[in-house]
Amino acid sequence: MITQIDNPVIEIHDLSVSYEKKPVLWDVDMSLPEGKLIGIIGPNGAGKSTLLKSIMGLIPLSSGYINIEGKPLKEVRSKISYVPQRESVDWDFPTSVFEVVMMGRYGQLGLLKRPRKSDREIVMDSLHKVGMEAFKDRQISELSGGQQQRVFLARALAQQADIYFMDEPFAGVDAATEKAIVELLRSMSAQNKTVIVVHHDLQSVARYFDWIILLNMRLVASGPIEETFTPELLQETYGGKLTLLTEISDLIQKNRFPNRE
Amino acid sequence: MVGDAISHAVLPGIVIAFLWSGSRDSVTMLLGAGALGIISTFLIEFLTNKGNLQSDASIGVTFTWLFALGVILISAFTGQVDLDQECVLYGEIAYVPLDTIVLNSGVDIGPQAIYLLGAVLLMVIAFVWLGFNQLRITSFDPQYAISLGISATLWNYLLMAFVSFTTVASFESVGAILVVAFLIAPAATAYLLTKRLKTMIFIASITGILSAIGGHFLAISINGSIAGAMATVAGIIFGIAFVYVRSKTKGDAKITSRESIVA
Numbered sequence: 295m296i297t298q299i300d301n302p303v304i305e306i307h308d309l310s311v312s313y314e315k316k317p318v319l320w321d322v323d324m325s326l327p328e329g330k331l332i333g334i335i336g337p338n339g340a341g342k343s344t345l346l347k348s349i350m351g352l353i354p355l356s357s358g359y360i361n362i363e364g365k366p367l368k369e370v371r372s373k374i375s376y377v378p379q380r381e382s383v384d385w386d387f388p389t390s391v392f393e394v395v396m397m398g399r400y401g402q403l404g405l406l407k408r409p410r411k412s413d414r415e416i417v418m419d420s421l422h423k424v425g426m427e428a429f430k431d432r433q434i435s436e437l438s439g440g441q442q443q444r445v446f447l448a449r450a451l452a453q454q455a456d457i458y459f460m461d462e463p464f465a466g467v468d469a470a471t472e473k474a475i476v477e478l479l480r481s482m483s484a485q486n487k488t489v490i491v492v493h494h495d496l497q498s499v500a501r502y503f504d505w506i507i508l509l510n511m512r513l514v515a516s517g518p519i520e521e522t523f524t525p526e527l528l529q530e531t532y533g534g535k536l537t538l539l540t541e542i543s544d545l546i547q548k549n550r551f552p553n554r555e
Numbered sequence: 556m557v558g559d560a561i562s563h564a565v566l567p568g569i570v571i572a573f574l575w576s577g578s579r580d581s582v583t584m585l586l587g588a589g590a591l592g593i594i595s596t597f598l599i600e601f602l603t604n605k606g607n608l609q610s611d612a613s614i615g616v617t618f619t620w621l622f623a624l625g626v627i628l629i630s631a632f633t634g635q636v637d638l639d640q641e642c643v644l645y646g647e648i649a650y651v652p653l654d655t656i657v658l659n660s661g662v663d664i665g666p667q668a669i670y671l672l673g674a675v676l677l678m679v680i681a682f683v684w685l686g687f688n689q690l691r692i693t694s695f696d697p698q699y700a701i702s703l704g705i706s707a708t709l710w711n712y713l714l715m716a717f718v719s720f721t722t723v724a725s726f727e728s729v730g731a732i733l734v735v736a737f738l739i740a741p742a743a744t745a746y747l748l749t750k751r752l753k754t755m756i757f758i759a760s761i762t763g764i765l766s767a768i769g770g771h772f773l774a775i776s777i778n779g780s781i782a783g784a785m786a787t788v789a790g791i792i793f794g795i796a797f798v799y800v801r802s803k804t805k806g807d808a809k810i811t812s813r814e815s816i817v818a
Contacts, residue, residue: 378696
């Protein structure tokens with residue numbers, strides 16, 4: 295069940311990706327609406343991170359193409375922002391919170407140029423939004439997991455992009471941070487920013503997202519949450535894993551038409 | 556380890572430079588060695604990134620292969636000439652003051668190594684100064700750098716090229732032990748002492764200078780090898796820093812464990 299839309303902010307056409315001749319994504323074809331909070335859901339090894347990386351141009355495509363705002367990636371780089379998985383970097387690297395968030399400005403700075411006052415203000419504003427102002431001079435090796443994730447988010451915010459891709463921003467963070475991040479994402483989508491999040495926890499899917507992409511190497515579904523978060527489609531995504539299935543049907547019952555303001 | 560690998564991998568460069576120019580002039584040899592040094596670092600990076608080899612495996616494959624190629628070239632083409640990497644690689648720091656540049660007017664303007672390595676120093680400072688942000692972001696988070704449109708591959712190769720070039724230029728003047736020791740020991744000392752990148756670079760430079768001066772006087776007082784004495788002093792400074800940091804963190808750990816018992 296794939297809902298295609300007119301004037302999509304992101305259009306993916308016939309995308310296939312493989313690692314060393316082993317296919318990871320098969321023939322993904324979809325279009326995504328602007329200003330929504332979008333979740334990418336699927337089991338381990340389903341290619342969720344791969345989908346983000348291929349949209350960001352980090353890995354070569356076997357076939358297909360991706361348009362963002364109707365243009366290829368190179369022309370719209372400054373409008374998109376990427377939050378990699380927290381484990382993808384070495385947190386013992388000698389640098390401070392402020393310096394990491396400043397990296398979000400490097401795309402605009404270019405070679406040789408030093409940050410201006412306006413760049414510093416944007417960095418401080420981004421740190422304020424994630425509640426990490428007090429930590430600006432900390433070394434990143436002294437942060438907790440939740441704080442590391444907030445720093446990564448602040449860095450993405452400092453890019454002042456229109457579209458945000460986040461790889462498991464809720465993995466290994468405490469409940470308070472998760473709540474703070476969700477509120478931040480909501481306020482971003484209220485400002486018509488498009489936020490696309492790789493997500494693991496089925497429990498919270500219905501509460502967090504407007505639109506979901508169900509992925510298991512091939513695209514199972516893409517559409518508004520009300521139409522897409524159904525037992526049949528989840529079963530198709532996760533395969534016939536029995537324990538999961540009962541859990542899922544419980545979940546659906548619990549989460550059907552959740553309270554949303 | 557890359558420094559060690561480069562010291563062997565440059566042999567074919569030396570031979571090719573000799574065959575091409577027909578002279579054993581050290582600048583020609585240095586250019587050949589420098590080119591091969593850069594090629595070998597590229598090859599190591601390429602095998603690690605694209606071939607999915609472990610980095611020590613790709614270093615091992617690259618330098619043994621290039622060294623062997625150099626040996627074959629020597630035995631096949633330069634049989635009668637005394638040529639091996641000692642011509643370029645095993646410089647001796649004690650001879651540096653003897654190899655001076657004398658202008659046509661007859662004025663001695665000082666050791667050749669000072670000009671050569673001084674130029675390398677200025678180039679390296681300029682590179683790090685201009686590319687500081689790019690080097691930092693591509694080392695910390697290459698994927699994010701790529702997503703910003705900053706080529707992590709390009710900066711990694713540039714960095715490696717500078718490491719390789721510095722290594723080869725230093726080999727010629729001060730010899731292999733000193734290069735390998737000074738590539739690693741001052742940086743490792745600084746890494747123990749601080750978590751700030753700029754402070755780390757500063758401490759590493761100061762440690763290097765102190766090791767050189769300290770080693771110089773140690774060598775004079777014991778009338779021994781200068782390179783050996785300098786490397787020893789660098790090792791001793793690292794040891795002191797290591798013991799200092801260990802004792803400090805141990806003290807901290809004791810305090811926190813006592814606190815948690817009390818709590």
